Each structure stands twice: as C-alpha cells, then as structure tokens.
Amino acid sequence: MASSVRFAKAYRALGKPKLQTKSSFCFLAEQFNAEVGPAVLELVASQTGRFDEILIDGKEIDAATIEIPDVWSKFEFTYKLSSTGEADVYQGFQQLLIECKAIARGKLPKEIYLIDEDVCSQGEEFLDSRLRNLNSICQLIVCLADLAHYHDEKLRGEEYKLIFVEDDGAKGAKTIALQPSIDLELLKYSVNSDLLTTLLESNFDKNPHLVKERSIFRASLVEFSKDSADARERFKFLVLRWDEFLRLYNNNLDTYLSGFSFHKAKQEVGSAELSIADQLSKLISDISGKVLSIPISLVILIAIAKAENVFESTILVLGVTLTSFIMAETIAAQRLQYKRICHSRMLLFSSHEKKIEIYPEDLRVYLRSAIRGLKKNEGVLGRSLWALRFLAWIPAIAAVSLHSFIYINELDASWRNIMVAAQELFGRTFCL
Template sequence: MADVLEFVRAYRLLGRPVLTTRNSFHFKASAHSAELAEAVLGLVESKAGRIDELLIDGEEIRPQATTLSKAWSKIELCYTLDTSGDVPVFKNIDQLMARSKSYVRQSLPPHFYLLDDDLLSSEEPIDPQVKSLQGICRLIVCLADLAHFHDEKESSDEYKLVFVADDSTKGERAVTLYPFLDKSLLACEVGVALVGSLQGSNLDLNPHLLKERAIFRASLIEHLAGCLDGRERFRFLVATWSRFIELYENNLSTYLSGFSFHKIKQEIAVAQITIADQMSKVVGDISGKILSVPVSLVAMVAIAKADSVLESTILVAGLTITSALLAETLAAQKLQYDRIKHSRRMMFSAHCSSSHQYPSDLRKCLEETVYSLSDNEKKLKRSLLVLRAICWVPAIAATALHSFIYQAALIQGAQKLIKLILLPPC
C-alpha cells in the first residue's frame, strides 16, 4: 500500500487539483520548484494511475523516461486515476461504494484515500464513516468464516452466505445473507471483537470454540427469522448489531449454565457413590467380625461340660477377651463412620449453600442424595451401637453360667480370700 501513501504525498504537494472528469485531473504551474518536481515524480512512482500528457516548457515528455530538468519554467500534465481497484484511490465515499464488489469478500486495505475529502484512512483521527466502513467489511469477512457455505465466484453479482442451524431437533432451518456496502449502513456502529474471536483460526486457543460458533449461528438464525430478503437481512443485522450480540450472549450464558449444572450433577453423583462405597466397606468389615459372636456362644457348651473350675474359668476368660477385642474393633469402625460423616458434610456443604441458585430438578436431586445418605448414616450408627452391645453377650453369658455351675466353690473361695485378707499378721 506504499503506492497510496506516495500518491497522497504527491497529490497534496500539487495542491490537490480538482478532478475534471470522473477519474482525471489537470495541473499547471508556471514556476519551477523542487517540491513540484518531486510531486510529479511521485505520481509516476505511485502507480495509482498514469500521466496521459506531460508538457514541460511546451514540449511533450514521455513520463516513463522523464528526468525532469531543474530549470524548467512551465509544466502542465493530465493525470488519470487507475479504476481497476489495485490502488484504492477514490473521488469520494460514493465512488468507493460503487466499486465495492471486491470489498464484501475481503477486508478493506489499511490505506485508502478519498480525494474530495482529502481523507487518508490511516491518518488520525480516523473519520467515523471510515471506521464504520472498516468495521462492516471486517464483519463480512468474519461472517464468511462462520457461514456453512458462501459463494466463491468473484464474478458473481451477489455474495451469498448461508447459515444452517446445527440443532436438527427443531427441523432444518437456515438463513441466507447477501452482504453489500451502502452509504446508509455507515451510520451504524458495528463492533467486531466478538465475531473476530469466533474465527476458525482461534480453535487452538479456545477448546469450546466449535460450540460457541454453533450458538452464534443459531442466534443469527433466531435474530433474522422475521426477515425474508437476503439483503434486508444483512441491513437489519448491521442496524441491530448490539441487540444481536445481546441475544448471542444470553444464549451462550444459558448453554454455559446448563453445562455447569450438568457438571454439578455429575459431582453430586460421584460424591454419593464415594460416600456409599465407604459406608459399604464399614459394613463389610463389621459383617466378618460379628460372626464371632454366635461362634463364641457355642463355647457355652464347653463351659457346661468343663471338668474343673480352672478349666471353666479359662474358657470364661477367653470369651471375655474375645468380646473386649471385638468391642475395640467396633469402636474403631465408629471412628471411621465419624470421618465418613464429616467428609459427607464437607462435600455437600457448598452445594447445599448454593442450592437456591440451582434449577428445580438439580435441587431435588441434591435433596434426595443428602436425605438418602443421612438415612444410611443413621442406620449404620444404630447398627454399630447394637453390635457393640451384642459383642459382650458371650462374655456376660459365660460368666453367668460359670457362676451358676460353680456357685458353691466360688462362695467357698471368696470366703477363704476374705479371711486371708482380714486375718491379722503373726
């Protein structure tokens, strides 16, 4: 785009001569100056057009071979601008719009010049119309990347962009846009930061880009549902761009909320399985050990058939030790139960405090999970208490049976022990 900048510099040095036709101007000077000589050479080098006629001191000079004399006294030239579009120099904004077919397929060049307004697009401050035009052209390029189909034929009079809804459950729905440039559109303010972030080239930077692009298309179809003509759809989209962005952000927020709630539901399910698994392990450990209670009761038969007090006493002591060990094991299981209960409260406390923000189905799922786990905890706690009491049954029963069978011997032994204690020393 150096050709545009070179042309603008030269054109301004010539005093910005007015176009005498649609795309040509004449220039005359009757005094030599280094600036004028530099400007003429700049016109040749810029390639923004061609010098049709160049007279120096009344003699016609070929511009291709010109080496301007430093001592000329009069110069006259006729310059015709290139209308092919290779160098974006235009009479005014209207002429740019008239040649805008290529600009609906690509971004505007970084530099273009409007002669009547002496307006270079890259100069600060940027003209509001130029800024709006750049935004609309960039928008069209970005929409082409988001569209499912677009017309690739450069010679086509209409540039077609087709957007199809990805949600097949609602039936096949599509809209077609025919982007165009029109001076009336320049009054609209279009921000392209959002649509620019949805370009396919950003896929590596955003893992959710494909879904966001799908939401954008669905939002576009929803927003343009009331328009039938492709050109009017595009005009309506540009005129209501801020409303469309709001619709897209609401749809995206709804999707993200649904995704977040689904993730929370998965977390609740995993937590429920984890807590239930830990309680199941506690029950499994108890089940294996509590079987020793009925086995211990069988020893009652051995006590009844014991041949002596000593043999019976040893059996009672063994049952008592067994009951004590089982009671300590159950106490350890009670501590494990307390840890599981504390973990369950920690895992669900955050969800319970935020449950008022959840949808009704998720809130109901959370309530049912907490209730069922709490109910299981209560049953497990009761089971531990009952089993700790039951584990002492063999020891108590054995002691009672031993006392009943050997009552006389025990009384006699007790009397001897008392006398021994109370007997004064010799």
C-alpha cells in the same frame, strides 16, 4: 507500483482541483508557482494515471518525458486516473464502495485516497472515522467467513455469500446466507470483532471448547437473522444491531456453560452419593459376619451349665469374655471407620451445598434428596453400631452371671480362703 498516498500528496500541493469527471481533473496556473513542478513530478511517480495534455506557456509538453522549465508563466494539464484498478484513488466513499469489489470479501486496500472528502489512509492508520468503521466491518466479514460453513460465489464472483447452518435434531437443519454489502449508512457504525477473533479456526489449539463455541455462534446467528429474508438485509441488520447480537450470543453461551456446569455437578453428586453408599454397604457387610458370633457365644452358656467342675466352667467363661472383648473392640474400630465415612460425605457435598441456591430446581431436589438419604443411612448405622457394641458384651455378662450362680458356694469358699491367706501374709509381713 501505484501509490494513492503519493497521489494525495501531489493533489493537495496542486490545490485539490475539482474533478471534471469521476476519474479526471484539469489544472490551471496562470502565474509561476514553485510547488507545481515537484507536485507534477510526484503525480508522475504515483503511477495512478496518465496526463492527457500538458501545456506550459501554450506549448504542449511530451507526457512521456515531462521536462518542466525553471520559470514559466502559465501551466495547465489534464490528468486522468487509471481505470485498471491498480490505484486506489476514488472520487468519494460511494465510488469506493461500488468499485472496490475486494471490500465485500473483507479486504480493504492498504492505501486509499478519496478526492471529494480529502481522506487518505496509509497502512493501519485510519484517521477518518468512516474509514475506521469501514475497516472494522471488513474485519467482521473476514471473521464471519472463517466461521461460515462454506462460501457461495455465483454470477462470476459478483455475489459473495456466507452460508451458516444450524443443525436442529428435532426440526432438521436451518440454513441462512449472509451477503456482505456495505453502503454509506453502515459507515456510521463501528463493529467490535474482538470476540470473533477468539473464535477463529486458528485458535483450536488454545481453546478445547472452541468447536462448541463456534456452533453456538452459528446457532445464535441463525436465530438472530431468521426474520430477514434477503441475504444483504441480514448482513446490514447484523451490523446495525451488532451489540444486540453479542448479547444474544453471550446469553446462549452462558446457558450452555451453565448447563454443562450443572450437568457436571449432577454427575459429581451422583458419584459422591454412590461412593458413600458403597462405603456404608461395605461397612455393614463387615459387621454382619461378626454379629453372628454373638448368638454363637450364647450357646457356650449351655456348656457352662453342664461343666463338671468349677475349673472347666471358669475356662469357658474366660473364653466367652475374651470373645466379647474382641467383638466390642472390633465394633469400636468399625465405628471409627463409620465416622470417617461421615466426614467424607460432608467434604464431598459441602461445596455443592454452598452453591445449592444457584443450581436449577431439579438439581437442588436431587442434591437435597441425596444428602437426606445418606444422613438417614448414617443415623441408622450409627445407632446399630452402638447397639451391637452393647450386645457384644451380653454373652460375657451372661456367662459370668451363670457361672457365679452355679458355683456360688465354691466361689464364696475360695474367696474366704483367699482373704485368710492374704491376712496371714500381710500379718507376717508386718511382724517382720
């Protein structure tokens, strides 16, 4: 297997001879150097190309076997890099970007050696800033490919386009294409793809809102790239203005989340208003049936007026008084329930009242209107409960007053008899 890293090691040991063409170089040593032999063998092991000619002390050596004597005075050879693409050894960045087609799809070879710049990478180690930037752009391409609706490959795969669609219900679908194409200018820019990695399709199980966030990203990309007509220019513009695009996406996402939050808050306010209003309505319904007993109790006054004796009248008065007492206590219990409803209203709306200044204008108006309406209902109901509790005692007071007026003489005589009996009782007690 070809290894550009082993080639770099051998090439450096040979003194980094200049390329005669874009894929071949010649080496000449006119005096013995102990490092040349191992470097040549390392070059063979790298499998990155072939020797066109090897001369040691003027004698041609078989390139298939390459037997190097222990001592020599002149060593020269011509080495030609493989043209099959097996070895990732290039003259420089320009050749790398032109000939390595996989880069346009975000696939950067694990091992790369660039001869003119003497830049070598191995695995995830990119010591040169340009290679690091190239790797970041490749990661961007991979993420964009995951986020794209589909890929458009034409001209025998030489063009690789990423298609993004924004579905606008009012104006129809908007479609843009990005064609990844990297030039030397883009190698000056690093792209942070951390945000995009969180939007990958593989994260669906981790983020329930991922579908909407991916849609917002696509819509933001369409909005950001709408002024560019060429697919390659769109991609380049995106890389050059990546930070600006991220701000646009974050603003759009914040707008969506805020709108979602405000819509949820509006639903909560509406549900709370409906719940409190329903509780108040039930309380009024419970009271309305009991209030009818107050005028019915007043009818007993007629029976008291027509009673044949004081005993019958007294029984009727006691009945009316007991009814008024029960009614008054029932209304008192209803008032306690009313206070609990008022307290629940305060709890339900307190959190929204604290955040009212950050809510949009329509939600602020709606919230204030709901609170104002409920407070008004509570005030009317509270005063009604006080009035009804007072009215509940009117039949009892009226009955006692009428009974006292009709039977004042009998009551006075009875009172006198009671007092005399009490005096006699207390008198005997003291005597004893």
